Amino acid sequence: MTIHDFQSLDGVAYGERLERRLAAAKRAFTTRNVDLAAAARLVRSGRRPQAGDLILARVTGLGQHRRLENVHGRRGDLYEGDEIIIAYGNRYAPDQFEAYVPENLGPCHLVAGGGVAALVTSRHASIKPATRIEVIGALVRADGKAVNLADFALVPTQSSRPARVIAVVGSSMNAGKTTTVSGLIHGLSRAGFSVGAAKLTGTGSGGDLWSMRDAGAGLALDFTDAGHASTFGVSDEGLGHVAQLLLARLGAAGMDIAVVEIADGLLQRETAALALTGHARGWFDGFLFAAADAMGAAFGCEWLSKRGIAPLAISGLVTASPLAAREAAMATGIELADLASLRDPVAAARIAFSTPGMRVAA
Amino acid sequence: MPFLKPDLLAPASQPRFRPASHAAMPDCYIANVRPGQPVLVAVHGISRNAAEIAMRFALDPAFAGTTIIAPLFTREAFGQYQQLLARKSGQVRADDALLSLLDDLATEYGIAADRFALFGFSGGAQMAHRFAMFHPHRVRRLCVVSAGWYCMPHTDIAYPHGIGDGKGGAIVGPEFLDIPTTVIVGNRDTRVDASVRQDEIINLRQGRNRLRRARCYTRALRSYAQEQGKDSAPTLLTLPGMSHDFHQCVTEGGLLRIAAQALL
Numbered sequence: 147m148t149i150h151d152f153q154s155l156d157g158v159a160y161g162e163r164l165e166r167r168l169a170a171a172k173r174a175f176t177t178r179n180v181d182l183a184a185a186a187r188l189v190r191s192g193r194r195p196q197a198g199d200l201i202l203a204r205v206t207g208l209g210q211h212r213r214l215e216n217v218h219g220r221r222g223d224l225y226e227g228d229e230i231i232i233a234y235g236n237r238y239a240p241d242q243f244e245a246y247v248p249e250n251l252g253p254c255h256l257v258a259g260g261g262v263a264a265l266v267t268s269r270h271a272s273i274k275p276a277t278r279i280e281v282i283g284a285l286v287r288a289d290g291k292a293v294n295l296a297d298f299a300l301v302p303t304q305s306s307r308p309a310r311v312i313a314v315v316g317s318s319m320n321a322g323k324t325t326t327v328s329g330l331i332h333g334l335s336r337a338g339f340s341v342g343a344a345k346l347t348g349t350g351s352g353g354d355l356w357s358m359r360d361a362g363a364g365l366a367l368d369f370t371d372a373g374h375a376s377t378f379g380v381s382d383e384g385l386g387h388v389a390q391l392l393l394a395r396l397g398a399a400g401m402d403i404a405v406v407e408i409a410d411g412l413l414q415r416e417t418a419a420l421a422l423t424g425h426a427r428g429w430f431d432g433f434l435f436a437a438a439d440a441m442g443a444a445f446g447c448e449w450l451s452k453r454g455i456a457p458l459a460i461s462g463l464v465t466a467s468p469l470a471a472r473e474a475a476m477a478t479g480i481e482l483a484d485l486a487s488l489r490d491p492v493a494a495a496r497i498a499f500s501t502p503g504m505r506v507a508a
Numbered sequence: 509m510p511f512l513k514p515d516l517l518a519p520a521s522q523p524r525f526r527p528a529s530h531a532a533m534p535d536c537y538i539a540n541v542r543p544g545q546p547v548l549v550a551v552h553g554i555s556r557n558a559a560e561i562a563m564r565f566a567l568d569p570a571f572a573g574t575t576i577i578a579p580l581f582t583r584e585a586f587g588q589y590q591q592l593l594a595r596k597s598g599q600v601r602a603d604d605a606l607l608s609l610l611d612d613l614a615t616e617y618g619i620a621a622d623r624f625a626l627f628g629f630s631g632g633a634q635m636a637h638r639f640a641m642f643h644p645h646r647v648r649r650l651c652v653v654s655a656g657w658y659c660m661p662h663t664d665i666a667y668p669h670g671i672g673d674g675k676g677g678a679i680v681g682p683e684f685l686d687i688p689t690t691v692i693v694g695n696r697d698t699r700v701d702a703s704v705r706q707d708e709i710i711n712l713r714q715g716r717n718r719l720r721r722a723r724c725y726t727r728a729l730r731s732y733a734q735e736q737g738k739d740s741a742p743t744l745l746t747l748p749g750m751s752h753d754f755h756q757c758v759t760e761g762g763l764l765r766i767a768a769q770a771l772l
Contacts, residue, residue, distance in 0.1 A: 309522045309567055338560035338755050402563060431522070492580070495559035499525040499537060 161186065168285075171202060171229040174261020176350035176375045178217035179298040182231070188283025190251060195234045197247050198295040198375055200285040201263060203230050203256075207278035210242065210269075211259045219352040221259060229282065232261035233295050235375030237349055238414060241319050243276060244268040246379075251281045260351035262375050299373030302391050305398035308342055311406060312458070312498050313430040315421050315450075317442030318411040322462030324354050326436045327407045328361035329461075329485045333494025334403055335362030342401030344368060344392040347377040347385065347416050348409030358405075365399045367392045377409075377416050385420045389429055403498065406430070412449055425455050432502055434483070436462030440473035447478040456502035459483035521572060523562035532600045533608040534579040534586065539566030543618035546625065546648075547575045548771060549606065553630030553654075554590075554703070556580060557754065561629065564758050570768035575619050579606055581635070590634035590656075591668040592642065603639045607646075623648045625771040629754050630654050637689075641671065644683035651770040653692040653763065654718055654752055656703065657710045658725040661685075661732035669709050682736040685729070689742040690770035693722040694750030694757060703752075718752060743770070 158166075168182050177200055188202060195201075205228045213221040214230055224230070237245040237257040245257040245264035255276035257264045266276045285293040312330065316323040327343060334341045343358035345368040358366035369377050372388040380388070389406075396404045410417045424430045435450065435457040437443035443460050450457060457480055464470045465484035475482055487493040523539035537559050550565055552558040562578035565571045581589035581602050588595060589602035610621035626647045628636030633655035640647045641659060662670040663678045673679040698717040700706070706716065713728075714721040726744040733740050747761040757763040 309563065338555070338557040339563070492556050492582075495557075496525050496535070496580075499523060499559055501524050 164188065168202065168231060171231050172214055172222060173217055173231040175215040175217060175352045176233045176261040176370050177231050179371065180293065180295065181298065184287055185285040185293050186288035187286050189286045190283045193251060193284060194249055195247055195251060195284065196292065196294065197235050198373060199234045199292040200231060202282045202285065203232060203263060203279040204282055205230060205277060206280050209277040210274040211256050211277045213259055215260050215352050219356055232263050233375040235262040235264060236378035237262060237264050237376060238378035238410065239319060239349065241270050242273050251284060253278060253280045255279065258349045258351060260349065262350055295370065295375055296373030300371050300391060300395055303394045303398045305394045307393035307397045308401045308404040310403040310498060311393060311430050312432050312434060313421065313424060314405065314407045314434045314436060315417065316411055316436035316462060317438050317446045321436045321438040323407050323436040324357055325485060326434055326461040326488060327405050328357045329488030330405050330494055331358055331361040331363050332489045333491050334498060337491035337495040339402040340364045340400060342396035342399060342404045344396060344404060344406045346389050346392065346406050346408050347420060349376040354407065364401055365396060367395060380416060382419045382423060385416055386423055389420060389424055393429060412446055422453055432458040434458055435460050437464045437474065438462060439464050440470045440477060443474035444477035447480055458500050458502055459497050461488065521566045523566045523576065529612050531585065533605050533612060534581050536580060536609060537562035537578040539576040540572065541575050541617050541619060544620060545573050545575055547577060547619055547621050548625045548627060550576065550578045551628040551632030551635050552578065553632050564764060568764045570764065570772065577613065579609055590631040592638050593668065602635055603642055625649045627651045627767060627771060630656060640687050641680040641684045644687055647687050649771045650687045650689045651692065651767050654694065654697055656718060657705055657714055657721055660713055660725065660728050662728065685733045685736060685738045685740050690745060691722050691726050691742055692745045692747060692766060693719050694752065694761065695719060695746040695748055696751040
């Protein structure tokens with residue numbers, strides 16, 4: 147439905163017109179848990195957006211993101227003039243954008259293909275300018291409160307977490323964390339376990355969840371299920387809530403083992419905070435460290451070691467190169483697990499149930 | 509953090525991987541390791557799901573007071589572990605390897621591994637019942653589940669198909685008959701696929717599928733016990749609706765509850 151169609155619905159009640167307009171818009175993955183019937187009207191100004199607030203926006207100029215992942219995971223083409231339903235959220239992506247929730251409902255950017263709106267403040271040199279959007283209106287309930295992802299988060303459960311939880315952290319974005327997670331899920335599934343998966347931090351996108359499910363995860367959840375479009379800027383307490391909520395949910399679903407991914411690199415604030423809190427609180431039984439190269443592996447393992455964490459193994463892109471893998475092994479003294487090992491049921495179980503030893507070289 | 513929930517912490521009884529101290533023993537998964545309590549050795553099948561077996565037992569409340577040991581027998585190091593046969597130079601017989609492992613664990617943890625309960629599933633059941641034949645004084649109770657085929661208590665058939673020594677005698681003594689033994693198999697474990705050996709000598713004495721073979725084995729054990737003047741008799745249990753799937757037998761067939769009755 148175009149804006150013209152919308153305006154031509156003379157005599158149709160506002161609520162029904164809004165419902166039809168929202169139904170016709172391209173709805174992003176990040177909003178998949180939201181019941182749009184909660185939206186009573188659109189607010190066009192006079193309100194400061196919060197992370198997680200839903201908006202109806204119009205694409206005004208195509209840039210880096212020319213596709214939008216819909217609620218079913220299909221990445222559909224975008225066209226200028228398209229109306230889209232997305233959520234505000236900050237973005238921290240060294241390979242793409244740094245972006246923040248704006249202070250008003252003015253024009254901003256589509257900063258993630260999963261459907262995140264923010265204002266870009268910096269971008270990687272090889273990345274195109276962000277796709278531009280204008281906000282048609284924020285979705286608001288009858289009581290004037292914004293429709294926010296947090297309102298549709300999973301309800302906390304008192305279930306125990308899965309008996310074994312392996313956290314995957316990495317040296318940077320695109321170091322091979324998701325490949326590590328998928329490989330380990332596959333190997334452990336073949337080893338006879340019910341494996342659950344969760345992406346605890348990052349920016350809302352279905353790609354990682356789909357790959358977790360494809361690998362054999364019985365249930366895969368992410369922070370959007372906990373009510374966040376992204377976790378950049380979320381407080382330590384908020385991150386802890388996400389982790390505990392998702393782990394308890396995986397436990398309630400009967401998963402034997404959980405493989406969880408913490409996005410970006412260890413130098414990213416939220417990544418470091420959650421890794422250390424999870425370790426200190428006993429939420430994670432072991433860590434895999436995905437490194438892009440040998441130097442990253444050495445630094446990352448030393449970083450973890452100084453904080454009392456010894457990874458079970460090093461994985462990621464570094465394992466694709468025998469020479470780099472050899473360097474990493476010599477520098478750290480820690481076993482390297484390539485993709486074939488992670489996918490192998492015997493090797494995957496051995497890695498997952500190993501006892502971390504403080505074997506990091508000085 | 510106000511939302512911290514104690515029940516989100518790891519269960520104390522989860523297993524952990526223990527690498528072998530030397531090449532003549534297998535790696536293993538261990539759980540609930542405490543001196544002075546009963547020991548259960550649980551042996552995997554050819555999928556080598558030792559970790560899964562260890563976890564299922566370790567997290568089952570019935571085995572909370574039992575030290576769980578699940579050895580991991582690789583083909584490279586231990587050959588045909590099911591039949592206790594080392595085929596190549598450098599390989600170690602699985603029974604010798606298991607005994608080395610138990611000695612090592614006893615030294616390290618002070619566990620009482622001189623006598624233990626022995627469980628095996630599929631290929632592990634083959635290994636377990638043969639181990640009991642050769643080392644009856646070490647096995648307190650025996651539970652074999654869904655073995656592909658058995659070492660029949662027939663002296664006219666040579667090992668590993670029977671207990672014959674090839675000269676008309678027995679390769680093992682009759683003491684294994686004194687071990688309380690439970691044989692379990694799913695009543696749907698009748699599919700004959702590539703993993704079910706179809707040697708003529710097996711089919712002739714034991715039948716073609718695992719259900720039939722379990723029945724033949726327990727019947728033969730009873731007969732052999734009578735021949736030996738023993739009143740021992742193995743128990744045969746079938747799991748309704750269960751096929752050849754450890755996970756299914758545990759989650760749907762109540763295998764661990766039955767195994768607890770048989771082993772503890």
